[in-house]
Amino acid sequence: MASEKPSKLPDDITLGFIGAGKMGKAICGGLINAGMVKPRNISVHDRNTNMLDSIRGLGVTIAKDNGDVVRRSQFVILAVKPHIVPIVLKEINRVVEPNNLIVSIAAGVTIATIENLLPAKTRVIRVMPNTPALVQTGAAYVSPGTSVKEGDVDLVAEIFSSVGICEVGREELLDAITGLSGSGPAYIYAAIEAMADGGVKMGLPRDMAQRLAAQTAMGAAKMVLETGKHPGLLKDEVCSPGGTTIAAMHRLEKGGFRGALIDAIEAATLRSQELGTKSPGE
Ligand SMILES: NC(=O)c1ccc[n+]([C@@H]2O[C@H](COP(=O)([O-])OP(=O)(O)OC[C@H]3O[C@@H](n4cnc5c(N)ncnc54)[C@H](OP(=O)(O)O)[C@@H]3O)[C@@H](O)[C@H]2O)c1
Structure with a gap:
């Protein structure tokens, strides 16, 4: 709720x-x-x-x-x-x-x-x-x-x-929540930094690349929250046949992008569970 x-x-x-x-x-x-x-x-x-x-x-x-x-x-x-x-x-x-x-x-x-x-x-x-x-x-x-x-x-x-x-x-869901949104800003910061690095590699000034990467992350998140559309559908809408975005998506899939994020949330959840079974201070 x-x-x-x-x-x-x-x-x-x-x-x-x-x-x-x-x-x-x-x-x-x-x-x-x-x-x-x-x-x-x-x-x-x-x-x-x-x-x-x-x-x-x-x-x-x-x-x-x-x-x-x-x-x-x-x-x-x-x-x-x-x-x-x-x-x-x-x-x-x-x-x-x-x-x-x-x-x-x-x-x-x-x-x-x-x-x-x-x-x-x-x-x-x-x-x-x-x-x-x-x-x-x-x-x-x-x-x-x-x-x-x-x-x-x-x-x-x-x-x-x-x-x-x-x-x-x-409370049973709290470890998974920790893995998703508690630790999540770090995953997005890493994505923004990597996107900015990509822009710099392709010749963009660092400051501009970082601003554009961060705004893109915020804009995409707002699209998910405000349109209520499934993120997969929003992704499909920006992938034109034979275009630039689908070429990039193919690279992301080859690099295990989505699997890595799922693994990250699983790892953080398990670590939170581990912290919860130890008495604090151990
Ligand atoms: N950071 C996150 O993104 C995040 C997200 C979700 C939940 N949390 C939770 O939020 C809690 C705080 O995390 P944080 O990142 O804010 O930690 P933090 O930056 O280390 O802040 C904790 C503060 O508490 C002080 N402190 C230590 N012992 C104290 C005492 N006995 N009395 C009063 N103050 C004391 C620390 O001082 P010293 O520096 O001298 O130790 C430090 O300034 C953690 O339990 C964490 O699990 C954090």
Whole structure:
């Protein structure tokens, strides 16, 4: 089920970030850029002061520690690396109250692991976002824990819908989601870089080649999303008989392009499953 773009989050919503690295900053910056949350209603803590310095400019409240983030925020987004999650949960365990909703974006750390490290009945939601949230083009997937209240999932889905699209569903699908959209921006960056390299090889200036490659990727993605046509059909529509595009497609097929992408998503999914079966920190 895809969540619609929200009109607005409640005015008084308070949000906290534990970890202000790549993802924390992308989501926080995306929400502020979209005008969804007042910067002063967002509290952030990161053990790395360089990260805090780089996020301070957004006008957010810098909390003195992770417990302070929890005390100031209804929604607490855990945006630290998976092996750090248990350390943070032990640290905040004593200050978590029933009004807090703990939202983890850590790959491979299950809802059960998080719930077991927090007071009984803590409201937990697991989300797999991706970094294009920074430019309001994220793709997120939201899965509820066992003690969420009515409306919790909708609000979290609204938060992530405000910086892109958001799907809601079962936790069992999260490893595959991680392999597809969580890690996916890297595959597309690699494709854009390779297309730009191809343009440079054929004599185009680097900057122009990169802009054209990136815009082409964005345009093709919009065609899929906005026309609703099958991507195979859209591909057929640009392959004229005996033309340039079908010659290129033949090369891509010979190079195992589609098989490589399917393998990539399978590899990332299996790695996410592997991370989930180890206790975080192993
Ligand atoms: N990056 C992605 O594309 C992506 C996509 C989907 C999901 N995720 C998930 O998002 C989470 C964050 O990933 P990321 O790429 O944003 O990592 P990151 O850039 O390394 O950011 C994590 C930040 O948390 C800080 N930190 C570490 N321990 C802390 C503690 N005890 N208290 C407060 N802050 C602490 C880190 O500081 P130090 O530098 O000092 O360690 C770092 O600044 C991960 O769990 C990942 O699985 C990431």
